[in-house]
Amino acid sequence: KQEVTQIPAALSVPEGENLVLNCSFTDSAIYNLQWFRQDPGKGLTSLLLIQSSQREQTSGRLNASLDKSSGRSTLYIAASQPGDSATYLCAVPTGDSGYALNFGKGTSLLVTP
Amino acid sequence: EADIYQTPRYLVIGTGKKITLECSQTMGHDKMYWYQQDPGMELHLIHYSYGVNSTEKGDLSSESTVSRIRTEHFPLTLESARPSHTSQYLCASSDEGPVGIQYFGAGTRLSVL
Numbered sequence: 001k002q003e004v005t006q007i008p009a010a011l012s013v014p015e016g017e018n019l020v021l022n023c024s025f026t027d028s029a030i031y032n033l034q035w036f037r038q039d040p041g042k043g044l045t046s047l048l049l050i051q052s053s054q055r056e057q058t059s060g061r062l063n064a065s066l067d068k069s070s071g072r073s074t075l076y077i078a079a080s081q082p083g084d085s086a087t088y089l090c091a092v093p094t095g096d097s098g099y100a101l102n103f104g105k106g107t108s109l110l111v112t113p
Numbered sequence: 114e115a116d117i118y119q120t121p122r123y124l125v126i127g128t129g130k131k132i133t134l135e136c137s138q139t140m141g142h143d144k145m146y147w148y149q150q151d152p153g154m155e156l157h158l159i160h161y162s163y164g165v166n167s168t169e170k171g172d173l174s175s176e177s178t179v180s181r182i183r184t185e186h187f188p189l190t191l192e193s194a195r196p197s198h199t200s201q202y203l204c205a206s207s208d209e210g211p212v213g214i215q216y217f218g219a220g221t222r223l224s225v226l
Contacts, residue, residue: 004155031212043119043203044217051212089156091215097171098144098161099207101215105155 002027006090006104013080014112021075021107023090028068034101035064035075036089044089048075080111116140119204119218126194127226134189134221136204145187146205146215149173156203162187194225 003026013019023033032051036044048057048064050073056065063076073090087108091101117138126132138145143164148156158171162181176198177191187206191198201222207215 034215036217041201041220041222043219044205046214046216049214091156094158097158098146098163098169100146100148100158100161100171101156101205103155105153 002030002092002094002102004090004092004102004104006088006107008107009105010108010110012110012112015080015082017080017111019077019080019109021077021088021090021109023073023075023104025071025073025092025102028071029095030068030092031099032093033064033066033073034091035062035073036091038087038089038106040087047088077109080109082111082113085109085111117204117206117216117218119202119221121221122219123222123224125224125226128193128195130194130225132191132194132223134202134204134223136187136189136218137185138187138206138216139185140206140208140216141184142206142208142216143184144207145181146207147171147177147179147187147189148203148205149175150201150203150220152201160189194223196225199223199225 035047050066061078087106089106091103093099120135147160157173159175160179203220204218
């Protein structure tokens with residue numbers, strides 16, 4: 001069964017810093033990898049989706065990379081802002097279950113002013 | 114912007130009550146999912162559907178049931194709620210098989226007293 005791990009579990013940084021969130025997965029035969037943001041008590045907002053054939057995707061200050069062979073993905077956040085404070089989740093589709101997602105436990109990010 | 118809606122957003126009920134959590138999407142997606150998330154924990158799949166009249170159980174055992182009579186509607190029902198059902202329930206939908214983005218609703222936070 002695919003297992004997804006996210007490190008660190010929590011991160012606190014001052015405003016303006018660049019930061020990297022890590023995601024690893026045990027089965028490299030993935031279709032894609034998706035990064036989400038979750039605010040407290042809310043649903044998930046999709047940030048970036050990287051297809052298995054891609055190495056990275058960018059959206060604004062966010063850049064996600066994918067290395068299938070090593071089972072790793074990183075989410076890079078440039079020039080962090082207090083509004084970036086949230087939990088960040090990575091997920092990969094299962095091979096069955098209608099391609100439902102296997103999630104990591106997330107990284108809880110706090111950006112202080 | 115994802116067009117997937119969940120109601121109610123919050124629900125507090127007594128033990129033994131029957132409840133239905135609503136989920137609707139206007140994107141015409143065939144695949145829909147229900148995930149359960151306890152505080153600080155990862156999301157777990159409890160039900161999914163490939164399309165109308167298709168429903169399957171997910172990895173996490175759940176006493177809930179679902180139905181899919183219309184493409185846009187995927188309600189979840191608990192016949193007799195118990196305190197162990199207290200959790201957040203998240204609905205999602207997806208297009209394009211394994212390579213599509215999965216979109217999430219805002220979630221229903223259920224408390225059973």
